[in-house]
Amino acid sequence: MREGELENVAPKKLRPLRRHRLRNILGVAASLAIISAVLPNLNRSTAYALQNLPIAGAYFKLVTVRDYTLAEGDRTATVKIGEVQLETEKGNSAERAQKSAEEVNAAIQRITEEEIAAFREELGSEGFSNLEITTEVVTDNENWYSVCLTQLSQSADSAENLHYFTIRKRDGKLMALRDLFAPGSDYRKSVSEEIKRQMREEMAQNPEKVYWLDTDGVGNxxxxxxxxxxxxxxxxxxxxxxxxxxxxAPMSMGSLQFVMPEALSGLTM
Structure with missing residues:
Protein backbone atom coordinates (compact mmCIF):
# COMPACT_ATOMS: atom_id res chain seq x y z
CA MET A 1 0.00 0.00 0.00
CA ARG A 2 1.38 3.47 -0.94
CA GLU A 3 0.91 6.04 1.72
CA GLY A 4 1.00 9.78 1.18
CA GLU A 5 3.10 11.98 3.44
CA LEU A 6 1.55 14.88 5.33
CA GLU A 7 4.04 17.76 5.73
CA ASN A 8 3.69 20.85 7.86
CA VAL A 9 5.49 23.60 5.93
CA ALA A 10 4.72 26.39 8.42
CA PRO A 11 7.69 27.56 10.53
CA LYS A 12 7.97 25.94 13.92
CA LYS A 13 7.14 27.97 16.97
CA LEU A 14 7.79 27.30 20.62
CA ARG A 15 4.53 26.67 22.47
CA PRO A 16 3.65 25.74 26.03
CA LEU A 17 3.72 21.99 26.67
CA ARG A 18 -0.04 21.62 27.12
CA ARG A 19 -0.86 23.41 23.88
CA HIS A 20 1.73 21.27 22.06
CA ARG A 21 0.07 18.08 23.28
CA LEU A 22 -3.35 19.43 22.32
CA ARG A 23 -2.09 20.18 18.82
CA ASN A 24 -0.82 16.60 18.48
CA ILE A 25 -4.16 15.18 19.57
CA LEU A 26 -6.04 17.43 17.17
CA GLY A 27 -3.59 16.51 14.40
CA VAL A 28 -4.24 12.80 14.88
CA ALA A 29 -7.98 13.41 14.89
CA ALA A 30 -7.68 15.45 11.70
CA SER A 31 -5.62 12.71 10.02
CA LEU A 32 -8.23 10.11 10.90
CA ALA A 33 -10.93 12.40 9.54
CA ILE A 34 -8.99 12.79 6.29
CA ILE A 35 -8.63 9.00 5.94
CA SER A 36 -12.34 8.56 6.60
CA ALA A 37 -13.23 11.17 4.01
CA VAL A 38 -10.85 9.92 1.34
CA LEU A 39 -11.38 6.16 1.83
CA PRO A 40 -14.60 5.86 -0.26
CA ASN A 41 -12.84 7.52 -3.21
CA LEU A 42 -9.76 5.24 -3.24
CA ASN A 43 -9.41 2.32 -5.60
CA ARG A 44 -10.60 -1.02 -4.23
CA SER A 45 -7.18 -2.53 -3.41
CA THR A 46 -5.98 0.59 -1.58
CA ALA A 47 -9.22 0.92 0.36
CA TYR A 48 -9.05 -2.74 1.37
CA ALA A 49 -5.50 -2.30 2.62
CA LEU A 50 -6.44 0.70 4.75
CA GLN A 51 -9.46 -1.04 6.19
CA ASN A 52 -7.32 -3.99 7.25
CA LEU A 53 -4.59 -2.22 9.15
CA PRO A 54 -3.87 -4.26 12.31
CA ILE A 55 -5.90 -2.04 14.64
CA ALA A 56 -8.12 -4.73 16.17
CA GLY A 57 -8.77 -8.42 15.74
CA ALA A 58 -6.46 -11.39 15.48
CA TYR A 59 -3.86 -12.18 12.81
CA PHE A 60 -2.20 -15.56 12.56
CA LYS A 61 0.56 -17.38 10.73
CA LEU A 62 1.37 -21.08 10.38
CA VAL A 63 5.01 -21.82 11.16
CA THR A 64 6.54 -25.24 10.49
CA VAL A 65 7.73 -26.74 13.78
CA ARG A 66 8.16 -30.43 12.93
CA ASP A 67 9.65 -31.67 9.66
CA TYR A 68 11.10 -35.18 9.62
CA THR A 69 10.92 -38.64 8.06
CA LEU A 70 10.89 -42.07 9.72
CA ALA A 71 11.79 -45.02 7.51
CA GLU A 72 12.47 -48.70 7.96
CA GLY A 73 12.28 -51.18 5.12
CA ASP A 74 9.16 -50.54 3.09
CA ARG A 75 7.55 -48.38 5.75
CA THR A 76 7.89 -44.59 5.68
CA ALA A 77 6.32 -41.79 7.68
CA THR A 78 6.73 -38.15 6.68
CA VAL A 79 5.69 -35.39 9.04
CA LYS A 80 5.60 -31.70 8.17
CA ILE A 81 3.28 -29.85 10.50
CA GLY A 82 2.97 -26.26 11.54
CA GLU A 83 2.08 -24.36 14.65
CA VAL A 84 -0.44 -21.53 14.62
CA GLN A 85 1.21 -18.41 15.99
CA LEU A 86 -0.59 -15.22 16.91
CA GLU A 87 0.26 -11.84 15.46
CA THR A 88 -2.11 -9.25 16.87
CA GLU A 89 -2.27 -5.82 18.34
CA LYS A 90 -3.08 -5.66 22.02
CA GLY A 91 -6.82 -5.73 22.53
CA ASN A 92 -9.77 -7.61 23.91
CA SER A 93 -9.38 -10.40 21.33
CA ALA A 94 -5.70 -11.09 22.00
CA GLU A 95 -6.14 -13.34 25.02
CA ARG A 96 -8.89 -15.43 23.44
CA ALA A 97 -7.02 -15.63 20.13
CA GLN A 98 -3.90 -16.90 21.93
CA LYS A 99 -5.96 -19.54 23.72
CA SER A 100 -7.55 -20.63 20.42
CA ALA A 101 -4.14 -20.95 18.76
CA GLU A 102 -2.92 -23.08 21.67
CA GLU A 103 -5.97 -25.35 21.40
CA VAL A 104 -5.41 -25.85 17.68
CA ASN A 105 -1.72 -26.61 18.22
CA ALA A 106 -2.50 -29.08 21.00
CA ALA A 107 -5.00 -30.94 18.78
CA ILE A 108 -2.53 -31.10 15.89
CA GLN A 109 0.17 -32.36 18.24
CA ARG A 110 -2.11 -35.01 19.80
CA ILE A 111 -3.34 -36.39 16.46
CA THR A 112 0.18 -36.47 15.05
CA GLU A 113 1.61 -38.30 18.07
CA GLU A 114 -1.18 -40.87 17.95
CA GLU A 115 -0.53 -41.58 14.28
CA ILE A 116 3.23 -41.81 14.72
CA ALA A 117 2.82 -44.14 17.71
CA ALA A 118 0.64 -46.44 15.61
CA PHE A 119 3.19 -46.29 12.80
CA ARG A 120 6.06 -47.24 15.12
CA GLU A 121 4.18 -50.31 16.26
CA GLU A 122 4.17 -51.59 12.68
CA LEU A 123 7.90 -51.16 12.17
CA GLY A 124 9.64 -54.48 11.69
CA SER A 125 6.56 -56.22 10.33
CA GLU A 126 6.23 -57.21 6.70
CA GLY A 127 4.41 -55.17 4.11
CA PHE A 128 4.43 -51.70 2.59
CA SER A 129 2.99 -48.62 4.24
CA ASN A 130 3.36 -44.90 3.82
CA LEU A 131 2.09 -42.18 6.15
CA GLU A 132 2.10 -38.47 5.43
CA ILE A 133 0.97 -35.85 7.94
CA THR A 134 0.86 -32.22 6.84
CA THR A 135 -0.78 -28.91 7.71
CA GLU A 136 -1.86 -26.06 5.49
CA VAL A 137 -3.80 -22.81 5.69
CA VAL A 138 -7.00 -23.11 3.66
CA THR A 139 -8.47 -19.70 4.50
CA ASP A 140 -6.87 -16.48 5.66
CA ASN A 141 -9.11 -13.55 4.85
CA GLU A 142 -10.49 -10.51 6.64
CA ASN A 143 -12.80 -12.51 8.90
CA TRP A 144 -11.62 -16.13 9.13
CA TYR A 145 -8.53 -18.26 9.61
CA SER A 146 -8.86 -21.98 8.80
CA VAL A 147 -6.14 -24.63 9.05
CA CYS A 148 -6.30 -28.23 7.83
CA LEU A 149 -4.35 -31.20 9.20
CA THR A 150 -4.16 -33.99 6.62
CA GLN A 151 -3.33 -37.64 7.31
CA LEU A 152 -2.70 -39.73 4.21
CA SER A 153 -2.16 -43.46 4.79
CA GLN A 154 -1.18 -45.86 2.04
CA SER A 155 -0.80 -49.62 2.26
CA ALA A 156 -3.00 -52.15 0.49
CA ASP A 157 -5.51 -49.31 0.30
CA SER A 158 -5.18 -45.60 0.81
CA ALA A 159 -7.14 -43.41 3.21
CA GLU A 160 -7.23 -39.67 3.76
CA ASN A 161 -8.42 -38.01 6.94
CA LEU A 162 -8.85 -34.26 7.23
CA HIS A 163 -9.13 -32.20 10.40
CA TYR A 164 -10.18 -28.57 10.12
CA PHE A 165 -9.81 -25.76 12.67
CA THR A 166 -11.45 -22.37 12.16
CA ILE A 167 -10.87 -19.19 14.16
CA ARG A 168 -13.01 -16.06 13.88
CA LYS A 169 -10.63 -13.14 13.65
CA ARG A 170 -12.75 -10.38 15.13
CA ASP A 171 -12.75 -11.97 18.59
CA GLY A 172 -10.24 -14.83 18.30
CA LYS A 173 -12.85 -17.53 18.98
CA LEU A 174 -12.14 -21.12 17.92
CA MET A 175 -15.43 -22.03 16.30
CA ALA A 176 -17.71 -25.01 16.73
CA LEU A 177 -20.32 -25.57 14.04
CA ARG A 178 -23.17 -24.55 16.37
CA ASP A 179 -21.49 -21.16 16.88
CA LEU A 180 -22.32 -20.24 13.29
CA PHE A 181 -26.06 -20.57 13.86
CA ALA A 182 -28.64 -18.67 15.86
CA PRO A 183 -29.06 -19.92 19.44
CA GLY A 184 -31.74 -22.56 19.70
CA SER A 185 -31.86 -23.28 15.97
CA ASP A 186 -31.88 -26.90 14.80
CA TYR A 187 -28.67 -26.43 12.83
CA ARG A 188 -28.00 -30.14 12.45
CA LYS A 189 -31.33 -30.62 10.72
CA SER A 190 -30.87 -27.57 8.47
CA VAL A 191 -27.38 -28.65 7.39
CA SER A 192 -28.36 -32.31 6.96
CA GLU A 193 -31.37 -31.52 4.77
CA GLU A 194 -29.26 -29.28 2.55
CA ILE A 195 -26.61 -32.00 2.19
CA LYS A 196 -29.28 -34.54 1.22
CA ARG A 197 -30.66 -32.10 -1.35
CA GLN A 198 -27.22 -31.67 -2.91
CA MET A 199 -26.61 -35.43 -2.85
CA ARG A 200 -29.83 -36.16 -4.74
CA GLU A 201 -29.12 -33.40 -7.23
CA GLU A 202 -25.59 -34.68 -7.94
CA MET A 203 -26.74 -38.29 -8.35
CA ALA A 204 -29.50 -37.19 -10.74
CA GLN A 205 -26.97 -35.29 -12.86
CA ASN A 206 -24.24 -37.94 -12.75
CA PRO A 207 -25.14 -41.65 -12.45
CA GLU A 208 -21.53 -42.45 -11.49
CA LYS A 209 -21.93 -40.59 -8.21
CA VAL A 210 -23.24 -42.75 -5.40
CA TYR A 211 -24.14 -41.51 -1.95
CA TRP A 212 -25.45 -43.69 0.83
CA LEU A 213 -28.85 -42.09 0.82
CA ASP A 214 -32.37 -43.41 0.23
CA THR A 215 -31.02 -46.95 0.17
CA ASP A 216 -31.73 -50.18 2.01
CA GLY A 217 -28.17 -50.38 3.30
CA VAL A 218 -27.65 -51.26 6.93
CA GLY A 219 -25.65 -48.95 9.19
CA ASN A 220 -24.11 -46.66 6.58
CA ALA A 249 -20.14 -42.72 0.07
CA PRO A 250 -17.79 -45.41 -1.31
CA MET A 251 -14.07 -44.81 -0.67
CA SER A 252 -13.57 -44.32 -4.40
CA MET A 253 -15.37 -40.95 -4.18
CA GLY A 254 -12.69 -39.64 -1.84
CA SER A 255 -13.12 -36.90 0.74
CA LEU A 256 -16.33 -34.97 0.19
CA GLN A 257 -17.37 -31.37 0.79
CA PHE A 258 -20.67 -29.53 0.60
CA VAL A 259 -20.86 -25.74 0.40
CA MET A 260 -23.81 -24.35 2.33
CA PRO A 261 -25.95 -21.52 0.90
CA GLU A 262 -25.80 -18.19 2.70
CA ALA A 263 -29.58 -18.29 3.18
CA LEU A 264 -29.51 -21.61 5.06
CA SER A 265 -32.01 -21.59 7.92
CA GLY A 266 -30.44 -20.39 11.16
CA LEU A 267 -27.05 -19.52 9.67
CA THR A 268 -25.82 -16.22 11.15
CA MET A 269 -22.31 -15.80 9.74
Missing part, protein backbone atom coordinates in the same frame (compact mmCIF):
# COMPACT_ATOMS: atom_id res chain seq x y z
CA UNK A 221 -26.96 -44.53 5.24
CA UNK A 222 -26.53 -40.82 5.86
CA UNK A 223 -29.23 -39.41 8.12
CA UNK A 224 -27.76 -36.43 9.97
CA UNK A 225 -24.45 -34.71 10.65
CA UNK A 226 -22.77 -35.35 13.98
CA UNK A 227 -22.25 -32.86 16.80
CA UNK A 228 -18.52 -32.94 16.01
CA UNK A 229 -19.05 -32.51 12.28
CA UNK A 230 -15.96 -31.37 10.39
CA UNK A 231 -16.25 -27.98 8.66
CA UNK A 232 -14.38 -24.86 7.65
CA UNK A 233 -15.05 -21.42 6.18
CA UNK A 234 -13.75 -21.04 2.64
CA UNK A 235 -12.10 -18.00 1.08
CA UNK A 236 -15.47 -16.70 -0.08
CA UNK A 237 -16.73 -16.73 3.49
CA UNK A 238 -19.05 -19.70 2.98
CA UNK A 239 -19.57 -22.64 5.31
CA UNK A 240 -18.23 -25.94 3.97
CA UNK A 241 -19.24 -29.27 5.55
CA UNK A 242 -16.62 -32.02 5.20
CA UNK A 243 -16.64 -35.82 5.24
CA UNK A 244 -13.72 -38.24 5.16
CA UNK A 245 -13.47 -41.07 2.66
CA UNK A 246 -16.03 -43.79 3.27
CA UNK A 247 -18.19 -41.71 5.63
CA UNK A 248 -21.18 -41.14 3.36
Missing amino acids: EFTEISEQQSFYINRDGKLVICFDEGDI
Whole structure:
Protein backbone atom coordinates (compact mmCIF):
# COMPACT_ATOMS: atom_id res chain seq x y z
CA MET A 1 0.00 0.00 0.00
CA ARG A 2 1.38 3.47 -0.94
CA GLU A 3 0.91 6.04 1.72
CA GLY A 4 1.00 9.78 1.18
CA GLU A 5 3.10 11.98 3.44
CA LEU A 6 1.55 14.88 5.33
CA GLU A 7 4.04 17.76 5.73
CA ASN A 8 3.69 20.85 7.86
CA VAL A 9 5.49 23.60 5.93
CA ALA A 10 4.72 26.39 8.42
CA PRO A 11 7.69 27.56 10.53
CA LYS A 12 7.97 25.94 13.92
CA LYS A 13 7.14 27.97 16.97
CA LEU A 14 7.79 27.30 20.62
CA ARG A 15 4.53 26.67 22.47
CA PRO A 16 3.65 25.74 26.03
CA LEU A 17 3.72 21.99 26.67
CA ARG A 18 -0.04 21.62 27.12
CA ARG A 19 -0.86 23.41 23.88
CA HIS A 20 1.73 21.27 22.06
CA ARG A 21 0.07 18.08 23.28
CA LEU A 22 -3.35 19.43 22.32
CA ARG A 23 -2.09 20.18 18.82
CA ASN A 24 -0.82 16.60 18.48
CA ILE A 25 -4.16 15.18 19.57
CA LEU A 26 -6.04 17.43 17.17
CA GLY A 27 -3.59 16.51 14.40
CA VAL A 28 -4.24 12.80 14.88
CA ALA A 29 -7.98 13.41 14.89
CA ALA A 30 -7.68 15.45 11.70
CA SER A 31 -5.62 12.71 10.02
CA LEU A 32 -8.23 10.11 10.90
CA ALA A 33 -10.93 12.40 9.54
CA ILE A 34 -8.99 12.79 6.29
CA ILE A 35 -8.63 9.00 5.94
CA SER A 36 -12.34 8.56 6.60
CA ALA A 37 -13.23 11.17 4.01
CA VAL A 38 -10.85 9.92 1.34
CA LEU A 39 -11.38 6.16 1.83
CA PRO A 40 -14.60 5.86 -0.26
CA ASN A 41 -12.84 7.52 -3.21
CA LEU A 42 -9.76 5.24 -3.24
CA ASN A 43 -9.41 2.32 -5.60
CA ARG A 44 -10.60 -1.02 -4.23
CA SER A 45 -7.18 -2.53 -3.41
CA THR A 46 -5.98 0.59 -1.58
CA ALA A 47 -9.22 0.92 0.36
CA TYR A 48 -9.05 -2.74 1.37
CA ALA A 49 -5.50 -2.30 2.62
CA LEU A 50 -6.44 0.70 4.75
CA GLN A 51 -9.46 -1.04 6.19
CA ASN A 52 -7.32 -3.99 7.25
CA LEU A 53 -4.59 -2.22 9.15
CA PRO A 54 -3.87 -4.26 12.31
CA ILE A 55 -5.90 -2.04 14.64
CA ALA A 56 -8.12 -4.73 16.17
CA GLY A 57 -8.77 -8.42 15.74
CA ALA A 58 -6.46 -11.39 15.48
CA TYR A 59 -3.86 -12.18 12.81
CA PHE A 60 -2.20 -15.56 12.56
CA LYS A 61 0.56 -17.38 10.73
CA LEU A 62 1.37 -21.08 10.38
CA VAL A 63 5.01 -21.82 11.16
CA THR A 64 6.54 -25.24 10.49
CA VAL A 65 7.73 -26.74 13.78
CA ARG A 66 8.16 -30.43 12.93
CA ASP A 67 9.65 -31.67 9.66
CA TYR A 68 11.10 -35.18 9.62
CA THR A 69 10.92 -38.64 8.06
CA LEU A 70 10.89 -42.07 9.72
CA ALA A 71 11.79 -45.02 7.51
CA GLU A 72 12.47 -48.70 7.96
CA GLY A 73 12.28 -51.18 5.12
CA ASP A 74 9.16 -50.54 3.09
CA ARG A 75 7.55 -48.38 5.75
CA THR A 76 7.89 -44.59 5.68
CA ALA A 77 6.32 -41.79 7.68
CA THR A 78 6.73 -38.15 6.68
CA VAL A 79 5.69 -35.39 9.04
CA LYS A 80 5.60 -31.70 8.17
CA ILE A 81 3.28 -29.85 10.50
CA GLY A 82 2.97 -26.26 11.54
CA GLU A 83 2.08 -24.36 14.65
CA VAL A 84 -0.44 -21.53 14.62
CA GLN A 85 1.21 -18.41 15.99
CA LEU A 86 -0.59 -15.22 16.91
CA GLU A 87 0.26 -11.84 15.46
CA THR A 88 -2.11 -9.25 16.87
CA GLU A 89 -2.27 -5.82 18.34
CA LYS A 90 -3.08 -5.66 22.02
CA GLY A 91 -6.82 -5.73 22.53
CA ASN A 92 -9.77 -7.61 23.91
CA SER A 93 -9.38 -10.40 21.33
CA ALA A 94 -5.70 -11.09 22.00
CA GLU A 95 -6.14 -13.34 25.02
CA ARG A 96 -8.89 -15.43 23.44
CA ALA A 97 -7.02 -15.63 20.13
CA GLN A 98 -3.90 -16.90 21.93
CA LYS A 99 -5.96 -19.54 23.72
CA SER A 100 -7.55 -20.63 20.42
CA ALA A 101 -4.14 -20.95 18.76
CA GLU A 102 -2.92 -23.08 21.67
CA GLU A 103 -5.97 -25.35 21.40
CA VAL A 104 -5.41 -25.85 17.68
CA ASN A 105 -1.72 -26.61 18.22
CA ALA A 106 -2.50 -29.08 21.00
CA ALA A 107 -5.00 -30.94 18.78
CA ILE A 108 -2.53 -31.10 15.89
CA GLN A 109 0.17 -32.36 18.24
CA ARG A 110 -2.11 -35.01 19.80
CA ILE A 111 -3.34 -36.39 16.46
CA THR A 112 0.18 -36.47 15.05
CA GLU A 113 1.61 -38.30 18.07
CA GLU A 114 -1.18 -40.87 17.95
CA GLU A 115 -0.53 -41.58 14.28
CA ILE A 116 3.23 -41.81 14.72
CA ALA A 117 2.82 -44.14 17.71
CA ALA A 118 0.64 -46.44 15.61
CA PHE A 119 3.19 -46.29 12.80
CA ARG A 120 6.06 -47.24 15.12
CA GLU A 121 4.18 -50.31 16.26
CA GLU A 122 4.17 -51.59 12.68
CA LEU A 123 7.90 -51.16 12.17
CA GLY A 124 9.64 -54.48 11.69
CA SER A 125 6.56 -56.22 10.33
CA GLU A 126 6.23 -57.21 6.70
CA GLY A 127 4.41 -55.17 4.11
CA PHE A 128 4.43 -51.70 2.59
CA SER A 129 2.99 -48.62 4.24
CA ASN A 130 3.36 -44.90 3.82
CA LEU A 131 2.09 -42.18 6.15
CA GLU A 132 2.10 -38.47 5.43
CA ILE A 133 0.97 -35.85 7.94
CA THR A 134 0.86 -32.22 6.84
CA THR A 135 -0.78 -28.91 7.71
CA GLU A 136 -1.86 -26.06 5.49
CA VAL A 137 -3.80 -22.81 5.69
CA VAL A 138 -7.00 -23.11 3.66
CA THR A 139 -8.47 -19.70 4.50
CA ASP A 140 -6.87 -16.48 5.66
CA ASN A 141 -9.11 -13.55 4.85
CA GLU A 142 -10.49 -10.51 6.64
CA ASN A 143 -12.80 -12.51 8.90
CA TRP A 144 -11.62 -16.13 9.13
CA TYR A 145 -8.53 -18.26 9.61
CA SER A 146 -8.86 -21.98 8.80
CA VAL A 147 -6.14 -24.63 9.05
CA CYS A 148 -6.30 -28.23 7.83
CA LEU A 149 -4.35 -31.20 9.20
CA THR A 150 -4.16 -33.99 6.62
CA GLN A 151 -3.33 -37.64 7.31
CA LEU A 152 -2.70 -39.73 4.21
CA SER A 153 -2.16 -43.46 4.79
CA GLN A 154 -1.18 -45.86 2.04
CA SER A 155 -0.80 -49.62 2.26
CA ALA A 156 -3.00 -52.15 0.49
CA ASP A 157 -5.51 -49.31 0.30
CA SER A 158 -5.18 -45.60 0.81
CA ALA A 159 -7.14 -43.41 3.21
CA GLU A 160 -7.23 -39.67 3.76
CA ASN A 161 -8.42 -38.01 6.94
CA LEU A 162 -8.85 -34.26 7.23
CA HIS A 163 -9.13 -32.20 10.40
CA TYR A 164 -10.18 -28.57 10.12
CA PHE A 165 -9.81 -25.76 12.67
CA THR A 166 -11.45 -22.37 12.16
CA ILE A 167 -10.87 -19.19 14.16
CA ARG A 168 -13.01 -16.06 13.88
CA LYS A 169 -10.63 -13.14 13.65
CA ARG A 170 -12.75 -10.38 15.13
CA ASP A 171 -12.75 -11.97 18.59
CA GLY A 172 -10.24 -14.83 18.30
CA LYS A 173 -12.85 -17.53 18.98
CA LEU A 174 -12.14 -21.12 17.92
CA MET A 175 -15.43 -22.03 16.30
CA ALA A 176 -17.71 -25.01 16.73
CA LEU A 177 -20.32 -25.57 14.04
CA ARG A 178 -23.17 -24.55 16.37
CA ASP A 179 -21.49 -21.16 16.88
CA LEU A 180 -22.32 -20.24 13.29
CA PHE A 181 -26.06 -20.57 13.86
CA ALA A 182 -28.64 -18.67 15.86
CA PRO A 183 -29.06 -19.92 19.44
CA GLY A 184 -31.74 -22.56 19.70
CA SER A 185 -31.86 -23.28 15.97
CA ASP A 186 -31.88 -26.90 14.80
CA TYR A 187 -28.67 -26.43 12.83
CA ARG A 188 -28.00 -30.14 12.45
CA LYS A 189 -31.33 -30.62 10.72
CA SER A 190 -30.87 -27.57 8.47
CA VAL A 191 -27.38 -28.65 7.39
CA SER A 192 -28.36 -32.31 6.96
CA GLU A 193 -31.37 -31.52 4.77
CA GLU A 194 -29.26 -29.28 2.55
CA ILE A 195 -26.61 -32.00 2.19
CA LYS A 196 -29.28 -34.54 1.22
CA ARG A 197 -30.66 -32.10 -1.35
CA GLN A 198 -27.22 -31.67 -2.91
CA MET A 199 -26.61 -35.43 -2.85
CA ARG A 200 -29.83 -36.16 -4.74
CA GLU A 201 -29.12 -33.40 -7.23
CA GLU A 202 -25.59 -34.68 -7.94
CA MET A 203 -26.74 -38.29 -8.35
CA ALA A 204 -29.50 -37.19 -10.74
CA GLN A 205 -26.97 -35.29 -12.86
CA ASN A 206 -24.24 -37.94 -12.75
CA PRO A 207 -25.14 -41.65 -12.45
CA GLU A 208 -21.53 -42.45 -11.49
CA LYS A 209 -21.93 -40.59 -8.21
CA VAL A 210 -23.24 -42.75 -5.40
CA TYR A 211 -24.14 -41.51 -1.95
CA TRP A 212 -25.45 -43.69 0.83
CA LEU A 213 -28.85 -42.09 0.82
CA ASP A 214 -32.37 -43.41 0.23
CA THR A 215 -31.02 -46.95 0.17
CA ASP A 216 -31.73 -50.18 2.01
CA GLY A 217 -28.17 -50.38 3.30
CA VAL A 218 -27.65 -51.26 6.93
CA GLY A 219 -25.65 -48.95 9.19
CA ASN A 220 -24.11 -46.66 6.58
CA GLU A 221 -26.96 -44.53 5.24
CA PHE A 222 -26.53 -40.82 5.86
CA THR A 223 -29.23 -39.41 8.12
CA GLU A 224 -27.76 -36.43 9.97
CA ILE A 225 -24.45 -34.71 10.65
CA SER A 226 -22.77 -35.35 13.98
CA GLU A 227 -22.25 -32.86 16.80
CA GLN A 228 -18.52 -32.94 16.01
CA GLN A 229 -19.05 -32.51 12.28
CA SER A 230 -15.96 -31.37 10.39
CA PHE A 231 -16.25 -27.98 8.66
CA TYR A 232 -14.38 -24.86 7.65
CA ILE A 233 -15.05 -21.42 6.18
CA ASN A 234 -13.75 -21.04 2.64
CA ARG A 235 -12.10 -18.00 1.08
CA ASP A 236 -15.47 -16.70 -0.08
CA GLY A 237 -16.73 -16.73 3.49
CA LYS A 238 -19.05 -19.70 2.98
CA LEU A 239 -19.57 -22.64 5.31
CA VAL A 240 -18.23 -25.94 3.97
CA ILE A 241 -19.24 -29.27 5.55
CA CYS A 242 -16.62 -32.02 5.20
CA PHE A 243 -16.64 -35.82 5.24
CA ASP A 244 -13.72 -38.24 5.16
CA GLU A 245 -13.47 -41.07 2.66
CA GLY A 246 -16.03 -43.79 3.27
CA ASP A 247 -18.19 -41.71 5.63
CA ILE A 248 -21.18 -41.14 3.36
CA ALA A 249 -20.14 -42.72 0.07
CA PRO A 250 -17.79 -45.41 -1.31
CA MET A 251 -14.07 -44.81 -0.67
CA SER A 252 -13.57 -44.32 -4.40
CA MET A 253 -15.37 -40.95 -4.18
CA GLY A 254 -12.69 -39.64 -1.84
CA SER A 255 -13.12 -36.90 0.74
CA LEU A 256 -16.33 -34.97 0.19
CA GLN A 257 -17.37 -31.37 0.79
CA PHE A 258 -20.67 -29.53 0.60
CA VAL A 259 -20.86 -25.74 0.40
CA MET A 260 -23.81 -24.35 2.33
CA PRO A 261 -25.95 -21.52 0.90
CA GLU A 262 -25.80 -18.19 2.70
CA ALA A 263 -29.58 -18.29 3.18
CA LEU A 264 -29.51 -21.61 5.06
CA SER A 265 -32.01 -21.59 7.92
CA GLY A 266 -30.44 -20.39 11.16
CA LEU A 267 -27.05 -19.52 9.67
CA THR A 268 -25.82 -16.22 11.15
CA MET A 269 -22.31 -15.80 9.74
